[in-house]
Amino acid sequence: MLNTVKGVKDVFDSDLELFRFIENTFVKISQKFGYSEIRTPIIEYTELFKRGIGETTDIVEKEMFTMADSKGRTISLRPENTAGVVRAYIEHGLFNNAGLSKFFYIGPMFRRERPQAGRLRQFHQIGCEVFGANSAMLDAEVIIYAAQLLENLKIASANFEIQISSVGCENCRPQYNKKLVDYLTAEKNKLCETCNIRIYKNPLRVLDCKEERCQSVIVAAPKIIENLCDDCNIFFEELQGFLKIANIDYQINKRLVRGLDYYTGTVFEFVCKEGLGAQNTILAGGRYNNLVKQLGGPHTPAVGWAAGIERLILALTNNKSDIKNIENPVKKIFIVIDKTIKKQGFEIFCNLRNNGIDINCDYECKSFKSQFRLANKLKYRYVLILGEEEAKNENIKLKDFDCGCETIIKLSELTTKLKNL
RNA sequence: GUGGCUGUAGCUCAAUUGGUUAGAGCGCCAGGUUGUGGCCCUGGAGGCCGGGGGUUCAAGUCCCCUCAGUCACCCCA
Numbered sequence: 001m002l003n004t005v006k007g008v009k010d011v012f013d014s015d016l017e018l019f020r021f022i023e024n025t026f027v028k029i030s031q032k033f034g035y036s037e038i039r040t041p042i043i044e045y046t047e048l049f050k051r052g053i054g055e056t057t058d059i060v061e062k063e064m065f066t067m068a069d070s071k072g073r074t075i076s077l078r079p080e081n082t083a084g085v086v087r088a089y090i091e092h093g094l095f096n097n098a099g100l101s102k103f104f105y106i107g108p109m110f111r112r113e114r115p116q117a118g119r120l121r122q123f124h125q126i127g128c129e130v131f132g133a134n135s136a137m138l139d140a141e142v143i144i145y146a147a148q149l150l151e152n153l154k155i156a157s158a159n160f161e162i163q164i165s166s167v168g169c170e171n172c173r174p175q176y177n178k179k180l181v182d183y184l185t186a187e188k189n190k191l192c193e194t195c196n197i198r199i200y201k202n203p204l205r206v207l208d209c210k211e212e213r214c215q216s217v218i219v220a221a222p223k224i225i226e227n228l229c230d231d232c233n234i235f236f237e238e239l240q241g242f243l244k245i246a247n248i249d250y251q252i253n254k255r256l257v258r259g260l261d262y263y264t265g266t267v268f269e270f271v272c273k274e275g276l277g278a279q280n281t282i283l284a285g286g287r288y289n290n291l292v293k294q295l296g297g298p299h300t301p302a303v304g305w306a307a308g309i310e311r312l313i314l315a316l317t318n319n320k321s322d323i324k325n326i327e328n329p330v331k332k333i334f335i336v337i338d339k340t341i342k343k344q345g346f347e348i349f350c351n352l353r354n355n356g357i358d359i360n361c362d363y364e365c366k367s368f369k370s371q372f373r374l375a376n377k378l379k380y381r382y383v384l385i386l387g388e389e390e391a392k393n394e395n396i397k398l399k400d401f402d403c404g405c406e407t408i409i410k411l412s413e414l415t416t417k418l419k420n421l
Numbered sequence: 422g423u424g425g426c427u428g429u430a431g432c433u434c435a436a437u438u439g440g441u442u443a444g445a446g447c448g449c450c451a452g453g454u455u456g457u458g459g460c461c462c463u464g465g466a467g468g469c470c471g472g473g474g475g476u477u478c479a480a481g482u483c484c485c486c487u488c489a490g491u492c493a494c495c496c497c498a
Contacts, residue, residue, distance in 0.1 A: 003471095006489070058496050062422080080498080109498080114422075116492060125498060194495080210494085259497060269498095281498060308498030338456075368456050376458040387456055401458065 007113075007121030018313045019124070023106055025152050026126045030104040033145045035128055038103040040084035042110075046074040052083030052295055054261025056201055063111040077110035082262070082288070082304055083295070085129045090297035100132040118279030118311045127285070127306030134289060134301035136235050139266045140242030142303050146270065146283055147248055149307075155315050160282065162248065164268040165225055165256035166236045167204070170290065172229035173264075177203060179222050187217045207255045223254040232265060239266060262288040266303065272315050282315050283307035332358055333418060334375035335384040339365035341391045348386060348396070348411070355415045359384075376401065382421060 004010065011019055030037070046066050053060050065077040078084055085103055088094075094101050106126045113119060128145065130138060143162065150160065168176055184191065184199045184206055191199075192211040199206065207218055228236065243250055250268075258267050267286035276282070285305025292300035333352070337345030342365055352359050360380070362371050368385075375383050385397040385406075396414060399406045409417050 003489075063496080111497080113496065114494095115490085116494095119497075123498070127498085205496095278493065278495095279497070284498060306498055311498060336457080367451090369458080370451080372458040374458090380458095383458080385457075389456085399457075404458090406457090 005121070007115035009120060009122070015313070018317070019309060022153060022309055022312055023126065026104070026106065026149060029145065029149050029152060030128070033102070033141070033148075035102040035104040035130075035145075038085055038088060038105050039107065040078075040081065040088050040105070042078055042108065043075045044078055044084055044087065046076040048083050048087055048295070049076055049079060052086065052262060052291060053080065057259060057261060059111065059259070063113055065110050065112055079111045080109055080260070080306065081105055081107065081125060081127060082129060082260075082291070082306070085304075086291055086295055086297070086302070089129075089131055089300075090292060090295060095131070095292075095298055095300055100130055100138075102128070102130045104128045116279065117277035118308070118314055120310060124309040125306045126309060127304060129302060129304035131292065131300050131302045134287075136238035136266075137242055139239050139287060139303055140246060140248075142285070142305060143243065143250075143268060144246050144248060146285075146305055146307070150270065150283070150312075153312060153316055155282075155312070157249070159274070159315065160270050160272045162250040162268060162270055163253035163256050164239070164243075164250050164266065165253050166228055166232055166265050167258070167263050167267050167286070168224050168228050168232050169264050172227060172232055173224070176222065176224050176227040179227065180204070180206075180224075183221055184217070190214070190217050204257045205259070208257045218255065225252065225254050235265060258284065258286055262291040262294070264289045268305070270307075272311075276311060276314050279311065282311045331360070331378060331380050332421065333360070333382050333384060334371075334378065334380035335359055335361045335386060336368060336371040336375065337361060337365050338368075338387040338391075340388060341386065344391050345386050348384075348414075352415065352418065357415065357418050382418075 027037070046064070049060050049064060055061070059079045064079050066074050067076075068074050085105065089101060104127065106124070108122050108124050110122050112121060115121060128142065130142060143164075147157070147162065151157065167173065180203050181199060184195075184203060188196055188199065191206065191214050192209065195206045195209050195211070195214050198209075204224070206214065207221060207223075209218065225236075240250075253269070256267055256269060263286040265287040268284065269281050270283035272280045272282050283305055284307075285303070287301070287303040289301040290299075292298065292302060335345070335349055335352075337349075345361075345365070349359060349361055360378070362374050365371075368387075372383065381401050383399045383401065385399060387397075390396050390408075394412075395408050395410050397406050398409055398417075
């Protein structure tokens with residue numbers, strides 16, 4: 001039997017309802033916050049991700065789906081969307097537009113990882129990117145925007161924690177990096193194997209290690225947040241002030257590290273407290289002031305975040321009572337047609353639909369019993385009955401399943417009667 | 422990429438120490454008189470027991486490989 005590719009999923013029925021609920025909610029809030037949608041291609045030249053995300057990151061090093069096109073250039077399925085949006089921003093000269101560029105996006109991303117709870121090879125993200133301002137006020141707004149999204153998705157704030165930090169800028173990060181590497185090198189025999197490699201490859205990530213033996217070293221390690229330059233310190237203080245004004249509860253996580261190279265300054269994560277297993281970050285992002293320039297555009301400060309739709313679904317199906325808030329369209333009219341008068345039946349069916357009535361039937365004109373059973377199973381409330389008698393008398397019977405009562409309606413009055421139900 | 426657990430009808434699961442035509446519940450389809458749902462009865466369809474190889478007189482059951490799912494590591498949304 002043919003089945004789906006490993007780590008990907010078909011989405012339908014109630015899962016799809018949840019997808020739509022999240023996407024629709026996100027679009028609504030995005031408009032409120034002044035964001036406009038951008039849709040970039042799912043494939044990009046591999047080089048974009050190498051230069052954007054960082055050549056030594058795990059994502060680029062071993063998780064991308066990459067293939068050669070017929071002319072020998074390599075293209076990859078996007079593993080995230082920031083690089084693509086930045087590329088579009090530069091390619092279309094959007095930096096010439098007045099004011100900020102505020103984008104939101106929705107779409108599939110691809111990463112070749114071993115699937116597990118909250119982690120798929122094709123997963124879906126919603127996210128945003130804002131270009132053109134280096135401002136703590138903006139960073140605060142971006143976090144408020146995310147918090148409001150979760151609130152509207154009915155994910156209780158008690159269920160997640162907002163962690164913030166700063167990873168410094170081009171002025172303070174190199175100095176800190178050196179300090180950290182010196183410290184880690186001195187303590188290297190206390191560290192686990194992978195961390196010993198990390199010291200040289202990506203020292204910041206050591207701080208994120210969960211190995212027992214590394215913990216004592218990590219606790220005493222110099223923290224970037226305590227080694228920021230004046231500008232970064234002021235910026236981070238300012239951000240916290242704005243968050244307080246907006247009544248956003250947050251925690252400073254001194255060990256917060258993002259896995260993508262492009263982050264500078266503010267970073268944050270929304271971490272779910274329970275129910276998501278090991279993959280408990282539902283939303284994450286930060287500032288990346290150098291990426292636009294690095295990819296060939298003018299120096300343009302920027303900030304953004306992304307959230308995994310599948311993880312949001314896990315988070316919101318945790319407290320099941322809240323899912324009821326998703327409105328289901330009420331199914332109303334089902335028409336039962338006698339098989340001897342299919343033609344009249346089909347004509348009435350089409351007319352009603354053309355007149356804006358939501359109507360369904362079984363298309364096979366099976367036994368009345370069977371048609372009624374189907375209408376009931378599909379949760380219709382009203383059933384129109386078109387039998388030989390009704391057809392002869394130019395009328396039709398309407399049955400209300402709720403009360404079981406039936407009324408006869410003249411065909412000429414049918415549409416208006418149904419509209420008033 | 423590494424490790425643990427799992428893999429029997431559409432779904433949730435049974436199947437004694439290896440032993441005949443692999444079962445149940447739910448779901449699906451049909452019928453329970455002549456044109457009527459929900460409850461209830463009756464009947465029916467539907468399984469290469471994930472795939473391949475091996476041990477055995479005999480394998481859903483034991484062994485190996487493989488694929489998939491799942492959880493964790495790792496990484497990240």
